[in-house]
Amino acid sequence: MISRKNAAISKFIIHKVGNKFNDTKNAFSETVVDFDEASYDLMLPFLLRPFTSAVQSYRFNHHANIALNEINTYCAQLFDDDSNFIEVSKHIVMHLFEQSSSANIKTGDVLIVLFDGITFRDITTNAVGIFKIENKTNFFQTYLEDKSYDILVQKGISSKKIDKGCLILNQSDGEGNIIFSADNNNYDAQYWINHFLNIKYADDANNHTQQYIELCKDFSTEVLKTTYGAQEQNTFLAKTVDFFKENEVVNIERFKDELFEEDKHKKEFDDYKKEFEGEQNLVIRNQFDVAEAVVNKEKRKIKTDIKLDTNIQIKLDIDAPDASTEYLERGYDNEKKMHYYKVFFNAEN
Numbered sequence: 001m002i003s004r005k006n007a008a009i010s011k012f013i014i015h016k017v018g019n020k021f022n023d024t025k026n027a028f029s030e031t032v033v034d035f036d037e038a039s040y041d042l043m044l045p046f047l048l049r050p051f052t053s054a055v056q057s058y059r060f061n062h063h064a065n066i067a068l069n070e071i072n073t074y075c076a077q078l079f080d081d082d083s084n085f086i087e088v089s090k091h092i093v094m095h096l097f098e099q100s101s102s103a104n105i106k107t108g109d110v111l112i113v114l115f116d117g118i119t120f121r122d123i124t125t126n127a128v129g130i131f132k133i134e135n136k137t138n139f140f141q142t143y144l145e146d147k148s149y150d151i152l153v154q155k156g157i158s159s160k161k162i163d164k165g166c167l168i169l170n171q172s173d174g175e176g177n178i179i180f181s182a183d184n185n186n187y188d189a190q191y192w193i194n195h196f197l198n199i200k201y202a203d204d205a206n207n208h209t210q211q212y213i214e215l216c217k218d219f220s221t222e223v224l225k226t227t228y229g230a231q232e233q234n235t236f237l238a239k240t241v242d243f244f245k246e247n248e249v250v251n252i253e254r255f256k257d258e259l260f261e262e263d264k265h266k267k268e269f270d271d272y273k274k275e276f277e278g279e280q281n282l283v284i285r286n287q288f289d290v291a292e293a294v295v296n297k298e299k300r301k302i303k304t305d306i307k308l309d310t311n312i313q314i315k316l317d318i319d320a321p322d323a324s325t326e327y328l329e330r331g332y333d334n335e336k337k338m339h340y341y342k343v344f345f346n347a348e349n
Contacts, residue, residue, distance in 0.1 A: 001055065001293075002167070002180065004048040006117035006124065009040065011085050015093045015110045017132070019100040024107050026097055028090050046159050047113060047129055050182035051167050055293045056206045058179040058199035066176060069198050070095045071168070075128045075177065079170045082114060092130060099195040104188055108163070109133040115167075120178060123171055131165040132192075133157050134185050164192050166199075175202055208288035212250060213298045215284060216240045219272045231330055231341075234304040238321035241302065244295045252286045306341070314341060 012033045018024035035043065060072040067073070074088050074095075089112035096110060113129035136155040143150055166181040179199055183192050193199060201207040216237070225233040239259050244250065256266045277283055304316040316324050329342040 001053055001120075002048070002051050002169075003119040004045065004052060006119065007044065007048055008116045009035070009044055009047075009113055010116050010126075011082065011114040012043075013086060013089050013112050015089065015112070017093050017096050017100075017107060017110050019103070019105050019107050020097060021100055021103050021105065022107075026093055028093070030086065032086065042159055047111070047131060047162065047165065048115070048118075048167070050162060050165060051180040054180045054182070055291070055297055056210060057202050057204075058181055058193075058197075059175040059202050060177060060179070061198050061200040071130075071197055072177065075168045075170075078114065078128055079126070085112075085114065096132070096196050099191055101195075102188070105191055106134040106185070106187075108135075109157070118167070118169060120169055120171060125169055125171045127170060128168045129165065130168075131162050134163040166197055173202075178202075205289040205291040206294050208285055209244070209250075209291040209294040210298070211280075211282060211284050212288070213240070213244070213294070215273060215276050217298075217302070218276060219269060223268055223272055229330065230306040231324055231328060234306065234316045235321065235324045237302055237304060238316065238318045238324070241295065241299050241318055242321045244290055248290055250288055250290055252284075308341075314343070 012035070013029050013031075014033060015029055016027040018026050060066050060069045062069040062072075071092065074092050077088050078085060092112055093110050099105070109132070111129070111131040111133070113131070115127045115129055118125055118127045135158075137158040138153055139156055140151050141154045143152070161184055162182060163185045164183050166179060169178045169180075171178050179197070181193060181197065181199065183189075201210070220233040220236050220240075224236055236259065243255060243258060247254075256269060260266045260269065273284065299318065302318060304318050306314040306316070308314070314328070316328075327344040329344070330339065331342065332339050
């Protein structure tokens with residue numbers, strides 16, 4: 001995640017991108033935006049807010065040579081010399097236009113921005129921001145006419161969140177420039193990440209932790225819940241989170257030994273892991289460092305409710321992985337011919 005405490009916008013331009021599939025054209029600005037104080041003070045946090053909480057970062061990708069990645073090339077040009085900012089920004093929009101290969105790809109405003117004073121890992125650097133505004137919001141505008149106020153509806157950009165955006169830092173590690181991306185209109189996952197930016201997750205603890213938690217979540221849904229029920233699924237998820245909280249390093253064999261009592265469950269997990277790796281086109285490491293920030297973020301997303309068709313829900317505490325096993329009993333009533341849960345407790349809170 002970045003800090004925007006000392007950040008500033010040095011150059012800013014707006015273009016419009018069309019859709020070649022629908023034969024809508026691009027429209028280009030010839031000058032940069034000259035902000036007034038009020039719009040600048042609103043725009044700067046609006047653009048950078050998505051990246052202040054981002055945990056995972058990306059790096060440029062290309063099947064042959066990273067130097068052939070278009071956005072990598074354009075950013076390198078701007079970092080080296082930003083005197084051609086307007087022309088380079090047009091090339092970025094034209095590259096985005098070339099990725100609109102279906103009617104689903106939306107037209108919109110494209111904001112190309114140069115930032116100064118971006119802090120990441122205690123290093124302050126400059127950065128290139130690329131933002132696409134796909135949806136405009138209706139708002140009421142009041143105006144005075146003939147000594148009376150009237151009202152009309154106008155469309156504008158919401159200041160709450162961007163639709164799509166990326167921040168490319170002029171800071172690199174062994175894998176290349178550090179990149180953050182946000183996509184709140186994820187109607188085509190390939191379009192922004194793979195086709196336009198052509199980026200991949202960094203090969204670090206954040207990515208390894210994220211991949212493994214995604215594996216466990218999918219395994220819990222597709223195997224455990226389907227075969228053994230929601231209680232087994234939620235117990236597994238709670239124990240998974242607990243394992244990540246208690247260990248600085250994840251070893252897959254140790255993970256399986258702690259979470260599965262029976263060998264058949266270990267085999268089910270191994271089989272699903274191979275299937276998951278094949279579908280996602282990745283290889284999950286057998287041992288990796290835990291990224292605590294990723295664990296905390298993913299923990300907030302995990303739902304441990306058991307929803308029943310009798311309009312009753314049982315909510316399990318993800319921080320108490322053994323509670324489900326000790327105090328929740330599942331059975332079948334032959335007289336009613338229905339499943340049931342029996343809950344043990346000492347007092348109601």
